Amino acid sequence: MNYHDILEKASSILKRYPLCNSCLGRQFALLGSNMTNKERGNAIKTLLFMKLIREKEGSRGQEQEIVKILARSGFKPAIDYAMSRSIKFKVESCYICGGLMDKLNVLALKAIVKLRDYNFNTFLVGSLVPSTIINKEDKLRAEFNLEYSESIKREVNREVGKIIQKKLGKVVDFNEPDVLVIIDLGNLDVKIEPMPLLIYGRYRKLARWISQSLWLCKKCNGRGCKECNWTGKKYPLSIQELLGAIVLKRTGGSKFIIHAAGREDVDVRTIGNGRPFIMEIKDPKNMIIDLKSLEQEINFKLRGLLEVFDLRRARREEIALLKGLSEVRKKRYRAIISITDTITDEIIRKIEENLKNRIIKQRTPIRVLSRRPDKIRLKKVYDIKAIKISDHLLKLEILAQGGLYIKELISGDEGRTNPSVSSIIGSSAKCLRLDIVEVEG
Numbered sequence: 152m153n154y155h156d157i158l159e160k161a162s163s164i165l166k167r168y169p170l171c172n173s174c175l176g177r178q179f180a181l182l183g184s185n186m187t188n189k190e191r192g193n194a195i196k197t198l199l200f201m202k203l204i205r206e207k208e209g210s211r212g213q214e215q216e217i218v219k220i221l222a223r224s225g226f227k228p229a230i231d232y233a234m235s236r237s238i239k240f241k242v243e244s245c246y247i248c249g250g251l252m253d254k255l256n257v258l259a260l261k262a263i264v265k266l267r268d269y270n271f272n273t274f275l276v277g278s279l280v281p282s283t284i285i286n287k288e289d290k291l292r293a294e295f296n297l298e299y300s301e302s303i304k305r306e307v308n309r310e311v312g313k314i315i316q317k318k319l320g321k322v323v324d325f326n327e328p329d330v331l332v333i334i335d336l337g338n339l340d341v342k343i344e345p346m347p348l349l350i351y352g353r354y355r356k357l358a359r360w361i362s363q364s365l366w367l368c369k370k371c372n373g374r375g376c377k378e379c380n381w382t383g384k385k386y387p388l389s390i391q392e393l394l395g396a397i398v399l400k401r402t403g404g405s406k407f408i409i410h411a412a413g414r415e416d417v418d419v420r421t422i423g424n425g426r427p428f429i430m431e432i433k434d435p436k437n438m439i440i441d442l443k444s445l446e447q448e449i450n451f452k453l454r455g456l457l458e459v460f461d462l463r464r465a466r467r468e469e470i471a472l473l474k475g476l477s478e479v480r481k482k483r484y485r486a487i488i489s490i491t492d493t494i495t496d497e498i499i500r501k502i503e504e505n506l507k508n509r510i511i512k513q514r515t516p517i518r519v520l521s522r523r524p525d526k527i528r529l530k531k532v533y534d535i536k537a538i539k540i541s542d543h544l545l546k547l548e549i550l551a552q553g554g555l556y557i558k559e560l561i562s563g564d565e566g567r568t569n570p571s572v573s574s575i576i577g578s579s580a581k582c583l584r585l586d587i588v589e590v591e592g
């Protein structure tokens with residue numbers, strides 16, 4: 152498309168429809184870069200106007216018509232020209248946008264004011280454009296066979312993004328922005344949507360009787376009753392609440408979620424190298440967090456209960472990965488168990504020989520049946536060592552595949568777990584205390 156073709160096409164469009172500079176320029180967006188559609192539209196109108204002045208010797212009727220359509224589309228020099236020559240004309244609003252494209256500056260400033268509430272590094276602009284505008288533009292493009300245009304949304308997003316970038320010194324990030332700026336062109340409104348903040352880390356649960364997530368009292372469903380001592384909770388402490396209080400205060404978020412690679416029972420500690428997990432903070436206000444100092448704050452305030460370390464920002468895909476891997480990751484456990492019979496060397500030998508490198512067939516334990524589907528899983532015990540503490544107490548060190556229920560590996564769970572310590576020694580065995588001492592990976 153050469154320069155004459157552009158002018159030819161532009162004047163035939165303007166003859167039929169008044170267009171603002173942006174909407175005219177956008178129809179030729181792919182021809183030439185480094186200028187805005189607004190500048191491009193203005194340049195085209197300027198050239199049409201210059202051509203008219205040069206070809207003035209043409210018919211007076213033609214001259215009047217071009218001046219009129221340029222003036223109608225709001226082109227200032229044509230308006231002045233028409234007025235000085237008493238040519239009658241009427242300024243009309245843009246056929247496509249009705250003048251909304253002139254409000255991008257106002258919308259960008261609105262966004263900038265709202266963004267002041269957020270502490271962030273990167274952003275991305277998205278937009279809602281009324282379907283009437285999109286339909287009109289589609290129709291126009293079909294009517295004039297316009298192949299070098301771009302979408303109005305793209306223009307809105309880019310132009311608003313440029314203003315924000317310039318005024319706030321923040322960067323556009325197409326993949327993982329901290330905040331989304333949604334421009335509602337039809338309602339001349341702006342919405343800010345902070346993306347959830349994801350922080351990866353590992354935690355050690357140093358005390359027993361802490362649940363991973365908040366566990367509501369089953370009887371009152373959180374309202375508070377006699378059974379739960381009016382707390383509404385089954386367990387007074389949870390990792391979710393302990394961490395959530397600190398993290399939400401730091402980030403100004405509205406909701407705190409824990410995604411972990413599995414979970415330990417309430418009465419089980421996780422020590423050693425800790426359990427990998429990801430904290431999700433919804434609607435954060437502060438997205439620039441010093442993770443080292445957050446770590447220090449958590450570990451100081453929750454000392455004796457919980458410890459976090461290796462904190463870093465995480466990506467959304469890591470959540471599924473973390474959960475998927477927990478089923479296969481090896482875990483090392485330390486258990487103190489009691490046995491009805493007196494512990495002999497023979498019993499120790501039997502346990503070690505029969506469980507080392509053994510596949511365990513395990514049906515969902517009775518105690519979790521109300522929450523989990525009843526199914527059979529095969530999990531491997533890689534290694535097991537037994538050390539006698541007293542006549543009826545034994546310490547077990549177990550290395551097993553993730554997802555194996557250890558308490559049931561010991562008790563046998565009424566035959567639902569096979570083999571088990573109980574079934575091997577032919578005497579009742581019970582887990583008294585359990586710690587997770589290592590989580591692989």
Ligand SMILES: [Zn+2]
Pocket residue numbers: 170171172173174175245246247248249250251252
């Ligand atoms: Zn327009």
Ligand SMILES: [Zn+2]
Pocket residue numbers: 368369370371372373374375376377378379380381382383384
């Ligand atoms: Zn209750």
